[in-house]
Amino acid sequence: MPVSAPRVCGHCGGVHQSGERCPKAAARDRERKARFDRKRPNSSQRGYDREWEKAAKEFLAQQENWWCACGAPATVVMHRRSIRTAPHLRMERANWRPGCHRCNAIDAAAERRKLKGK
Numbered sequence: 550m551p552v553s554a555p556r557v558c559g560h561c562g563g564v565h566q567s568g569e570r571c572p573k574a575a576a577r578d579r580e581r582k583a584r585f586d587r588k589r590p591n592s593s594q595r596g597y598d599r600e601w602e603k604a605a606k607e608f609l610a611q612q613e614n615w616w617c618a619c620g621a622p623a624t625v626v627m628h629r630r631s632i633r634t635a636p637h638l639r640m641e642r643a644n645w646r647p648g649c650h651r652c653n654a655i656d657a658a659a660e661r662r663k664l665k666g667k
């Protein structure tokens with residue numbers, strides 16, 4: 550039975566027997582997975598997003614919402630008041646306006662700048 554030599558670990562710099570899992574690498578993988586799980590939306594958030602998508606589609610199907618303020622065809626629903634500062638207005642139609650991807654991106658960038666400036 551071939552026995553491979555112990556190897557120097559690239560993670561912790563220590564020496565592990567062949568087949569032995571580096572405890573540091575294992576801890577890092579666990580931490581990575583935990584972080585991923587935290588980022589994954591829970592089921593109620595996923596349901597909320599489905600509701601949002603359906604409502605947004607209906608909103609954009611109405612003729613008065615066909616066009617973005619810039620004149621491009623509207624493809625997304627933008628919020629008049631940012632849902633970062635007013636999350637309760639997320640599903641409020643009065644807080645919605647039709648937007649195009651470009652304006653939405655500009656809006657989002659402006660908001661990120663504003664948040665950073667604080």
Ligand SMILES: [Zn+2]
Binds near residue numbers: 565573
């Ligand atoms: Zn190691």
Ligand SMILES: [Zn+2]
Binds near residue numbers: 618619651653
């Ligand atoms: Zn636009």
